[in-house]
Amino acid sequence: MDGVIAFPQGQTVLPSDVVSEDVEHMPPEDRLTVPERGMPPEHPGDMPTQSLWRFQRRNRRRFEDPRRSRSPIGRRIAVLGGALLLAGLAVYEMEQVLSVGGLTPIEIAVLVLFALNFGWIALAFTSAIAGYGIVIGRLDRPKRVAPGPLGSRTAMLMPTYNEDPARVFAAVEAMAAGLDSLRQGPAFDWFILSDTTDPDVALAEEAALIGIRERLGSRARIYYRRRRKNVSRKAGNVADFCTRWASGYDHLLVLDADSLIAPETIVELARRMEEDPDAGLIQTIPALVNGTTIVARLQQFAGRVYGPIVGSGLAFWTSAEGNYWGHNAIIRTKAFLASAGLPNLPGKPPFGGHILSHDFVEAALLRRAGWTVRIADDLAGSYEESPPSIIDLAIRDRRWCQGNLQHLFVLPARGLNWVSRIHLLTGIGSYLASPLWLLLILAGLALSLQAHFIRPEYFTEEFQLFPTWPVIDAERALRLFALTLAILFGPKIMGLIAFLRDREARRTVGGFKTILSFFFEIFVSALIAPIMMLVHTGAIISILLGRDSGWKPQRRDDGGVPIRSLIVRHRWHFLVGVALLFAASLDSLVLVAWLSPALLGLLLAVPVSGLTGSTKVGRFIRRLGLLRTPEEVDPPAVALAAQAARPAYDEMIARHPSLAVLAADPEKRAIHLSLVDRVPARPPGMIEAVEALSAAKIDDARTISEAVSFMTPQERAMVIATPSLLDRLASLPSA
Template identity: 70%
Template sequence: MDAVIAFPSGLPVRGEAVAAPEAEDSPAEGRLPGPPRPGMPPEQRADMPAQSLWRFSRRRRRRFADRARSRSSFLRRFLVLGSAVLLVGLAVYEMEQVLAVAGLTPVEVLVLVLFAINFGWIALACTSGIAGYLAIVRRLGRAARTPAGPLGTRTAMVMPTYNEDPSRIFAAIEAMALGVDALGQGPAYDWFVLSDTTDPEVALAEEAAVAAARERLAGKAEIFYRRRRRNVARKAGNVADFCRRWASAYDHMLVLDADSLMAPETIVELTRRMEEDPDAGLIQTIPALVGGTTLIARIQAFATRIYGPVVGSGLAWWTQSEGNYWGHNAIIRTRAFIEAAGLPDLPGKPPLGGHILSHDFVEAALIRRAGWTVRIADDLPGSYEECPPTIIDLAIRDRRWCQGNLQHMLVVPARGLHWISRLHLMMGIGSYVASPFWLLLILAGLALALQAHFIRPEYFSDEFQLFPTWPVIDAERALRLFGLTLLVLFTPKILGVLVFLRDRAARRAVGTGRLIGSVLFEVVLSALVAPIMMLVHTGCIVSIITGRDTGWKPQRRDDGGVPIAEVLMRHRWHVLSGIALLFAAWLDSLILVAWLSPAILGLLLAVPISSATGSRRIGAFFRGIGILRTPEEAARPPILDAAFVARPAYEAAVAAKPDLAAIAADPQARAAHLALVDALPARKRGAVDAVEALAIARIGEATSLPEAISFLSREERATVIATPALLERLGALPAA
């Protein structure tokens, strides 16, 4: 093990690992009983090569061990995708007949093309929803299996975090770890918190929570912790670093998010499925949204709980072995991930080049390319996550996701990908590109109406005719097409409600009357929010195309309102767009205003809608009257209760954490802290880290420990607590 070699400059030349410093004698308390426990187990390194998107030999692809089980059905894809194509063809034909009574103008052609694109999006959701409904009905009443016996493999439970509340994270880990231990499967799982935290105060809070977790879970779970000094490649790089250094010691890793919770029965069942299927590379659960108290959080939770199962089950039914990965609440075979899922950098600079932000879709595609299956376990309940508490937080998250999904345009043509994997990538792109297409359809329709109103038509063509050609639209076909569109749009919602009503326990928890009222409320509110999100996503795409990188900001998890000044600033362009749309429609007729009223109202009321849906008080009111209630809200799952009960203990541990001054001054606290510090990567002579150099200079200028800390910036303090030599130098200063 290489030691740190200090040079006159004070910058260390780093080896592959750094030994934790031995505890010093404390004059007041005597010698410590033993060295502090390290943050991570011994490394077991593995090579995780970056995969080429443009070179791939099919001969390198592994063969399925169980070909009959792992091959997907072409018939299922033909039924779902073929039905969607038929629906689009029917709708486009009807639209063409509506517009082409007197021939198509260029504007009408544009409307027809945009209509086809937008209708295709909802048609696929409709046919997937029908398939999902039939799949769910078929398995209703089927008892969940409860196989006995200990697991024969070992799984790393991996929770990446970035400037998150440690009390939330470790309370969730304790709840899951105790649940798994109660099932007699505790030895099969080790728990890893992989921190990319850049805030030194949050980092020290994480260390305090680690100590509390190890004390509370002693003998029941192994808790490990590592914080990277530099978050290279963000979350994907965080997980990849774990894979290269530790993951090969485990058969699987179950990747969580900072807001994830999974029932212990679900964790164990996922592991058993991996053990039983030698071809399984990744199994993804469908998380339910829980924990939100604001209206926008509760409406997302309600929609995913009521309508989500039929869409998710439909997707699982026709994708089969070519499923997808959503970045968390999924179990992965470590061998498959290490060998096949190393991400390359995309050519060019951000926002479209560089590190891949939406790494999950790409990792799933690469794992499938290598000859492993990727499945969606739509039948497994007990997988949970949280959602953004306000429209503004939702927009911030979607900005990052939008950039990541647009990067997939460079991945879609990669060699060797399965065509369903390419389809997943294109659907991810389409989830954001659909917004500008919808906006263009509204504007093209508006232009069509204004053209008919203000541009004088040619009633007589150049050819001789006795009667004029009147510009008309087939009103009867237009009404029929409108009905078809509504049917296709609402079919997944209707089927979701029907499935929910067949679940007696869920129906009793919510109430049939409240369910119907909640569905109507959700439809109206979602219709008002939709045009806001349409402009948000359109703005995201414009900013990405113009070269603006999103960066990496921590996500706000806790509920709470947004200051009205920020709401006004964020939504000012949405309100102005609503005014412009209202004026343009009014120029034509009040009938057109009525047709566009959902979009107009949503934009005009963007500020009050955003404030109201982000208000905890208004959310509590609707919860009190039972609107948007879900079964998980009526009777919280045991895993949520367990995390809730455990959290105060970690909040107390975090509140009592020592600060940087206390850690630097106290040899015992310093030794405990340094035991958790990650091994420093090698540094070439002459390669000077600017932040380290500044920290050394500032510490050297100081005459006391408090003064040195006051000199350091937040970034420099984060570097100091991650660098043993700098922390020792800081601790050598006088306390006053």
């Protein structure tokens, strides 16, 4: 057979110009055994773009089970009404504190800013009260174990973007092998949806794919597709899968590159979708794991101790109008395709273009179309990882901030449920809270300086709780201070109590160590909070100036940064701290003490950032027993399985071929081409610049190695994704 390559196992493959074609449509006499393809045959489906401004209510889907799918109004009255009453009481007390001598313009500004900040924490407090009751009520409740095989098919989607392939594929192996051990493997197909732009990472992903298929064999079906262009980022990645393959599946379970879900939880999610015909999306509450630095373990501890009551409280009052956080959630395919096609926002980034924080909008569109969106707060076994340092938090939050501010243009969309609008508002508010807090500090400081320099004697030697105001009611101020502290720390205290009442969790971690960790978490969080306040404020200013966030891969492990970079990153935070300290010292030492929680974190921004992002310091804190969680002391089985599998993938990836080796080796090239995504037809006259430059550099070279040396990483990535270019490169002499 001319041009056919023999494999050691006796397989034969087609030449590279044929491998990428659809073998199913070839005549039987021309069909040959080929390497396993990257993806199964396409199953196209429509995913129409939804309009935010046109919607007819009569077209909304009707619930099949209205009693189950409608949300109880009493829960919303209790939580939202309680928050409104608390905020009203606090604002009234603040007005009485300030109005002793009449309200000045600065005092009015302080009152407005206080109202906005207090309303934010009041809702968190009343929601946490509801969550506390739910968590305590289910402590001794047995977990459901539903028998029998699933009757539906679920596509497990793992989008990845320049991530460590060893981490990604080890996690997939752990979850897929776990499902096989439960005898539920046939109900799930696994798809690694790559948007990777680094050519070396892309080739490493292919090596890991070949390895996982060999390791799992017939126990799981693993597929892989890398897009030539990562249009619309993660949302576009998932949408590409939806329009080409999703129609062959009942459900999509969307993961992230750092996701892990226990096999039992995956099965339960699919079963709940089968049992509830009105469910459009079910979102789990991921617990954070694998943290090695103080920042990561701080979030891990807070999420594990306080997170359950916060999540359960949110699930309690949102009910069928829950939210979607972009991963670790199962979605009904027909609902998603029919009603969640995202439109582009008018204008250019950062406010226009494709929607970055797509998940909130997709949840709102699903609910608008007549599907329920629920938060499975009772379902454990869902895990993810967190950024390892303040700098990594800042990079991630810059992207999230831009995406959430885009929601300002989604809020007026027609037909959205009012609870969906609240979700959008809370996402926006989570970032606007930082500049509001900063403005409140500056307004209070302005009041103090006004009293000191403009009016003769409003600051006495007696201790005064609010020395920044010219005239205050000290007794009311003290009551208001106590109320604010109770509302602010109430959710943390309730979360701690609920955690300590869980005998298994308390026995695993230790009650006394948990209490010590509670105070350590509050102290370190207080140091980090003012830094993040300025980070978020800077992000908002950057967005208002028209700067796009870009798309950078997230670091997952060590958050260590050289001291020089730390100084550069935090220089403005330190200088703002110095300015605030100087302004407060012009008034009094009492004012300096009052502002010390914010001042301390800003003045120590560089050492705080360096120490909290260091794995060495993180290991020391872990040896002390601080910030322990049950999952850290006794890791879940799926996490242990992923950890055990990772070295094997590291070894496979270390041996992956370079582009030059790939082009020179017909066998390796044939395997690679069997995994390449199809190249869409090019309209006449539309020349792809990167593709044209790659071809020109190949034509200009004398050998394969020389051609590769001419290319930029972007051009090498294009060659890897384009069979005709790879064949062109392979036609050159290897030396």
